[in-house]
Amino acid sequence: ATPSGPYDAVIIGGGPGGYVAAIKAAQLGLKTACIEKRGSLGGTCLNVGCIPSKAMLNNSHIYHQTKHDIQKRGIDVSGVSLNLPQMLKAKDQSVTGLTKGIETLFKQNKVDYIKGAASFISPTRISVQLLEGGETEVEAKNVIIATGSEVAPFPGGAIEIDEQQIVSSTGALELQEVPKKMVVIGGGIIGLEMGSVWSRLGAEVTVVEFLGAIGGAGIDEEVAKQFQKTLAKQGLKFKLNTKVLSADKQDGKVIIKTQSAKGDKEETLDADVVLVAVGRRPYTEGLNLDAAGIEKDNKGRIVIDDQFNTSVKNIKCIGDVTFGPMLAHKAEEEGIAAVEYIHSGHGHVNYNGIPSVVYTHPEVAWVGKTEQELKAAGVKYNVGKFPFAANSRAKTNLDSEGFVKFLSEAETDKILGVHIIGPNAGEMISEGVLAMEYGASSEDIARTTHAHPTLSEAFKEAAMAAYGKPIHF
Ligand code: FAD
Numbered sequence: 001a002t003p004s005g006p007y008d009a010v011i012i013g014g015g016p017g018g019y020v021a022a023i024k025a026a027q028l029g030l031k032t033a034c035i036e037k038r039g040s041l042g043g044t045c046l047n048v049g050c051i052p053s054k055a056m057l058n059n060s061h062i063y064h065q066t067k068h069d070i071q072k073r074g075i076d077v078s079g080v081s082l083n084l085p086q087m088l089k090a091k092d093q094s095v096t097g098l099t100k101g102i103e104t105l106f107k108q109n110k111v112d113y114i115k116g117a118a119s120f121i122s123p124t125r126i127s128v129q130l131l132e133g134g135e136t137e138v139e140a141k142n143v144i145i146a147t148g149s150e151v152a153p154f155p156g157g158a159i160e161i162d163e164q165q166i167v168s169s170t171g172a173l174e175l176q177e178v179p180k181k182m183v184v185i186g187g188g189i190i191g192l193e194m195g196s197v198w199s200r201l202g203a204e205v206t207v208v209e210f211l212g213a214i215g216g217a218g219i220d221e222e223v224a225k226q227f228q229k230t231l232a233k234q235g236l237k238f239k240l241n242t243k244v245l246s247a248d249k250q251d252g253k254v255i256i257k258t259q260s261a262k263g264d265k266e267e268t269l270d271a272d273v274v275l276v277a278v279g280r281r282p283y284t285e286g287l288n289l290d291a292a293g294i295e296k297d298n299k300g301r302i303v304i305d306d307q308f309n310t311s312v313k314n315i316k317c318i319g320d321v322t323f324g325p326m327l328a329h330k331a332e333e334e335g336i337a338a339v340e341y342i343h344s345g346h347g348h349v350n351y352n353g354i355p356s357v358v359y360t361h362p363e364v365a366w367v368g369k370t371e372q373e374l375k376a377a378g379v380k381y382n383v384g385k386f387p388f389a390a391n392s393r394a395k396t397n398l399d400s401e402g403f404v405k406f407l408s409e410a411e412t413d414k415i416l417g418v419h420i421i422g423p424n425a426g427e428m429i430s431e432g433v434l435a436m437e438y439g440a441s442s443e444d445i446a447r448t449t450h451a452h453p454t455l456s457e458a459f460k461e462a463a464m465a466a467y468g469k470p471i472h473f
């Protein structure tokens, strides 16, 4: 076939990493194509990740609040009931609206959207199995691989995901009925977010976690403890230091065998639905990386240098399929930086300034170092903490669980980390990220006016506590 192009930049994958890279490349005047095989843009995040899970989190929260928490606010309602098909429909509509929106952005920015599966023929030539049938070839001066990740299967094949009764996050976003009993394997972000959704909708949820704390990698230990207490109050049950060995379907139920982390105790649980949330892994199937000579490491991640270059000169790689946290905003920042390297030879991502947010209620959010990391590195630091229970707005909102915690360098007062559990933590953390980007001290934040009455005053007062004393606590 005669290849189309040559393109200045071909992006493989239309997720948050790939689509943002494609738009940025086109904006910088590069002739750009984006190849995506899913049939819709937005990748894992928009189709089966961030967006549908947040739709379910938000609406299940409203349902739960209306049912259990609204009378004390002076609102009497009766006959509150769940319309799950409508909730799922609302979720699907938010997904479709946003994925279609990216198609419009592609048109506006003149990105060629090639619908099909990409496979390397050589470093500069890519074959595409078109979704509509047939094949085409694309010629590229530069390629950015952004093929993302997929659900990691349970180790050793001991649990088979059928997406009906034994589900991954994808199936957990599609359950047509509220399970009576749900067991969640893995107390990481997916387990806690999806566990919260189904618990609020009425399921009895037990989270089994191998480690001694919930929240996944990078969470501050003090926050993790508070987080667990809060979720337990909401009805979630936890089995920590416990490893799931197997889950088998039996007479309409799933029987789950667990073992204590030490290996001295075994137990059997039963559930109507099991969610397997033990992590995700890089996805490179069908890409034919060998034809281009691209290296992977032993975890299947495409190996890159600090300028996103793979082992092949004209091919870069970003997002979940390479190193670093598997987060949409991390993939997006890398997409922009990788394109800037192609365009001008310079780009930058500050990996110490990538926030994490768990969208439960209350939310949990953090950026920078945890206390345990600072201790391990022998850094002397100050801690400034302020509880939402002492914040006027949180009190008036009847939503005052949690705290803000600042970690600043003892000698210089420079902010090293911010950890929040509380209402709107996910929005509030941006201020911490910005402060750290500008190398701010906690005194800088403490001396910055924050509007009253807002939740963000808790942020300011935690900063005050880090370098001196807060006023309201
Ligand atoms: P992806 O989004 O995985 O996109 C890769 C795309 O490449 C896919 O669409 C795939 O079809 C396509 N592709 C793969 N191979 C080929 C090929 N050979 N040819 C053509 N196309 C190909 N992150 C957050 O930051 N916030 C959240 O709230 C959040 N919530 C999540 C909730 C869930 C349930 C899950 C599963 C994930 C969540 N994430 C969240 C993580 C987030 O989805 C990922 O970090 C993000 O999607 C990674 O972007 P990416 O562009 O690297 O890859």
Ligand code: NAI
Residues within 6 Å of the ligand: 185, 186, 187, 188, 189, 190, 191, 193, 208, 209, 210, 211, 215, 216, 217, 242, 243, 244, 245, 277, 278, 279, 280, 325, 326, 327, 356, 357, 358, 359
């Ligand atoms: P994760 O890595 O966050 O958590 C998996 C958990 O499962 C770990 O705590 C691990 O100790 C535990 N585990 C592993 N094997 C086990 C076993 N046999 N028995 C019991 N526990 C076991 O992975 P998760 O939750 O699947 O999420 C995948 C990725 O998706 C995350 O890395 C995150 O980056 C991304 N994500 C981000 C979200 C956000 O930003 N809000 C939301 C959802 C996902």
